Amino acid sequence: MILPEFYDFCSRAKIISGENALEKIPGLLAGLHAGRPLIITDPGVQNAGLVDAVKQAMAGELESAPVYSDVPVDSDYHVVDKIAGVYRENQCDAIIAVGGGSVIDTAKGVNIVVSLGGKTLLDFQGAGAVRKKLNPLVILPTTAGTGSEMTLVAVIADPERREKMFFVSYFLLPDLAVLDARLTRTLPDFITAATAMDALSHACEAWYCLEKNPLSDALAFQAIDLICQNLLYVIQNPEDMQARLALANASTLAGAAFSNSMVGMVHNLGHVTGAVCHVPHGNCMAALLPYGLEYNLHRRGEIISQLLLPLAGPETYAATPRHQRAEKAIALIRQLNQDLHDATGGRHPRFLSEIRDRDGRRLVEKNMLPEIAEKALSDGARVPNPEELLADDAHMVLEHAWEGTPLDRTKIKTG
Amino acid sequence: MNRFTPFSNAPANLGQYPEIRPKTSCFRKAYIAVMLLVVGRGLEAAARVDPTVRRIFQQLPDGFCLCLGVGPAGPWMVAKKDKKGRLRYLGWQPRAARAHLRLTIKNLASAMRLFTFQESTALAFNYDRFIVEGSLPQALAFMRALDRVEVYLLPKIIARLAVKRYPDNSELPGWKKHLNRIRIYLRAFFPDLIRVIYKNI
């Protein structure tokens, strides 16, 4: 372990995890002096019957809560302002967000508006605009991947300016995050795979990037361990609640880790690929993660080789000679992608070229790669990456990730 | 005396509690001021000489003004794109122009770590030593330009510590590096510098 010269760490959401976690929400809300929550969710979650499950679990102690279920995939500040209106109309005093990244970010935005007053989220732009304790916020993640329940960021689009607005404040952390396997049980296998790979990339990047620190390392280690032990099993046994809960925990652990030690080039390229080609975030992460490790190998060899322990378990780790551990860790992640590809009947893409939409159209075309590489220079996730990643380097990595061939190590510029 | 108003006689003791002022060392301040001047002039020169730096500043809007310095009391470095689209070093008065992008190093100690190259720019950014006011993509672009200028201004043995990756021959051939370095130093220090100093005084 390298003790960094400086680091900061803060993670202060209460987490409850377990079989009957949902039933505990009303009591914990009462402890926060709230009794009339607004449930925010999206149509997919609503149709899967999850909101009903949540309501049923709380029915004994909480009168029926109003529900807003129309959060779109690309949520913007108009949606936030609208939901803030619903919140006030119903005289709510807390928010329960049920969903994935988009719903959680929207709920955080709504909480800013309803807690600080004002009509629109636009009034609270800029660093340090949120400096006060907000109203109680409960997050029920349904994807086991984004880890947004542990991050202090909310990203909300501004469609008029075609920009993403970033809101960063420790007060955006929820008061309560609830992990209950009932919430992720209905997730289709290929989405389970993609979101878990997102969580794995959070943990791996928290582990090898420049801001790694002892606390985030501890969390990342456990997250990787849980994912590797449970992911394939869950794909093959989707009804196993214990394993589902393990994945949900891994996602939260990884969220707390990367929220404090940041992410690197995998997310740098992933964010931009997502924005340019409208690709699901988890798919980008799965395809790019092995390349992030490979590209940084010459700088972080020792650190990456330690990843083999949670990835493969102590027996394999001990049996692998020291100088082969890093390569083996990278090979294992590639193998995991391959296994997920096989287990989902080919619905989990291994490379960027395999990512397709519902109609089978390829989403990332090879001629888009130069644009992605150029735009990647404007993404903040490039800063914590150990090795410099300029446009040429990014293009080289993307080409390999597109075709699915391992990086040509001689082409990596080491300076 | 009313014992429930403990602050009523406070002023009498005030002399015992002198105001605490942050320690400022004139030497450090002067050192950083000189470094910022060199960086500022170096940026202006590199924006003409080096194609990578030129491209970075071409992508910024005209009239763009950037400010790099140490909080709370300076020193500063202000540069601006003029009407012809060329980058100009304006000097060390932070009020010389309204900055669109302001990078403030939080204190003198952090600035010393950065400018004595104990810490690379990227690491300082990661360690939260900067306050960024303005857009993040522009701040990232400026940092890339800064890295490139450091490669030119500093000898390899020091520049290696200041940037994430010191460009090897394939990225920037040695002869080109030395040639550009001479051109940048000549431009940075000879004809124009006296004009800038005169204007700021």
Ligand SMILES: [Fe+2]
């Ligand atoms: Fe992610």
